[in-house]
Amino acid sequence: MIGFYLLGRLSDLARWEVAALAQRRGEAYRTVSERFVAVSSDDFRFYSRLAYTKVYGRLWFSTKKLSEVGRLARESGLQEYVLRNQPFAVRSNVSTALNRRVGWYLDGKVDLKAPKTTVFVVRAAGRYHFLAPACEISAKSFSCRDVKNRPFPHPTSLNAREARLLVNLSGVLPRETFLDPFCGTGGILIEAAVVGADVYGIDAVEDMVLGALANLQYYGLAGTVMKGDARKIPLKGVDAVATDVPYGRSSKVITRDLRSLYLDSFESVYSSLKRGRRFVVVADRDVSPLLERAGFRVDHVGSWYVHGGLTRRVHVCRK
Ligand SMILES: C[S@@+](CC[C@H](N)C(=O)[O-])C[C@H]1O[C@@H](n2cnc3c(N)ncnc32)[C@H](O)[C@@H]1O
Known part of the structure; x- marks a missing residue:
């Protein structure tokens, strides 16, 4: 499953953009919130062509409670992924305080300047969704x-x-x-x-x-x-x-x-x-x-x- 955190501008078209590509490939598409959608796929390279997505990555798990992050990270395999790819950084659409807290739950070496991988946390529809590696679609690439x-x-x-x-x-x-x-x-x-x-x-x-x-x-x-x-x-x-x-x-x-x-x-x-x-x-x-x-x-x-x-x-x- 891949999660897509969309740009705020034209978010309706950004959702249609992901849906149109997923549909052509026969992959199931789901709208979670106005700015967060998911597709059952593991083809990260294909989705690098998107224009109005901000960040996307493998969706490891979603939770309502931050206190469950340590356990869910172990059960889903995110913890092992982080340990294999440290130093890592945590970013989110919430706050730096949340990034620090999640960094603390995920055991491993943190380096915000030169991380080997980034975990991106999206707060959407009352849940925290954990994406990694977080692939950013930058304006510069266009x-x-x-x-x-x-x-x-x-x-x-x-x-x-x-x-x-x-x-x-x-x-x-x-x-x-x-x-x-x-x-x-x-x-x-x-x-x-x-x-x-x-x-x-x-x-x-x-x-x-x-x-x-x-x-x-x-x-x-x-x-x-x-x-x-x-x-x-x-x-x-x-x-x-x-x-x-x-x-x-x-x-x-x-x-x-x-x-x-x-x-x-x-x-x-x-x-x-x-x-x-x-x-x-x-x-x-x-x-x-x-x-x-x-x-x-x-x-x-x-x-x-x-x-x-x-x-x-x-x-x-x-x-
Ligand atoms: C809004 S512009 C398209 C801009 C284009 N997306 C671009 O990136 O340059 C519309 C174009 O339609 C062309 N055009 C006008 N009438 C046309 C017709 N009947 N058949 C084909 N092209 C036509 C014009 O010459 C103009 O270049």
């Missing part, structure tokens, strides 16, 4: 691919961590085909390629196509990007789709009628996607009725506040 660090930056593009969230919500697995039909300069394509998908992008503007190709190449990633129209996708049997549609504000739209651009492109995505697979759409408004009209089941619409004039909606759909 920042090298943020818009400002790409050779072809563009103001409409998403930063890497945000783009990765969308890719993970689509549930795409390594070697599967992934499409962004309004790809712009390729922010979402880059993250899909980093997790090992076979990526395809479409954009109506030639400069964007060249920019997306230059950006992919800069990070040593392969992908197919074509100039075209999202309303006429020339692909079939696609495994997953995620996109940030044009809002008609700063990115170019080749029609004045946004509503029909959305509906026609959603219908085109529907016919290019495999049955049962996911389509993730970001827009500046709720476009669920149009997605449903195109044939999709809308499982969730998340709100993503950007600034006073823009709250994005993230639609998680399934064919």
Whole structure:
């Protein structure tokens, strides 16, 4: 069992992110609280691709009472793990006093500066949950691919961590085909390629196509990007789709009628996607009725506040 302590921002989407990946792998998923979820898996390496999780690790045990920690650590094997991997550190979402107390219950050498392993205690739903080794997902691991660090930056593009969230919500697995039909300069394509998908992008503007190709190449990633129209996708049997549609504000739209651009492109995505697979759409408004009209089941619409004039909606759909 792996426990995931989620970022506070967009925690509903962070839960969907873990659930979408677990579901694709056939692993049981459980919501414990708003910011803590668990999956029956021991594949830690796979989950290092998450974007909106703060810390995750093997879930050894959960308890209501701290006084039981010594016994439960012995019975679950956490005590032995700590002794094999000392010096260790304890961190938590509670307080340094709790960290010290747990460090005391877990017999072993503590080193907060250079620990060999870290135990992370999450207080959620009235219990303490013990994770180890605690793997942290840091902002730094994404920042090298943020818009400002790409050779072809563009103001409409998403930063890497945000783009990765969308890719993970689509549930795409390594070697599967992934499409962004309004790809712009390729922010979402880059993250899909980093997790090992076979990526395809479409954009109506030639400069964007060249920019997306230059950006992919800069990070040593392969992908197919074509100039075209999202309303006429020339692909079939696609495994997953995620996109940030044009809002008609700063990115170019080749029609004045946004509503029909959305509906026609959603219908085109529907016919290019495999049955049962996911389509993730970001827009500046709720476009669920149009997605449903195109044939999709809308499982969730998340709100993503950007600034006073823009709250994005993230639609998680399934064919
Ligand atoms: C919000 S931007 C996408 C930003 C993108 N996620 C990125 O990382 O750069 C929308 C893109 O849709 C493109 N576009 C507009 N109408 C289109 C159409 N009918 N077919 C394909 N692309 C279109 C625009 O040129 C623009 O690059």
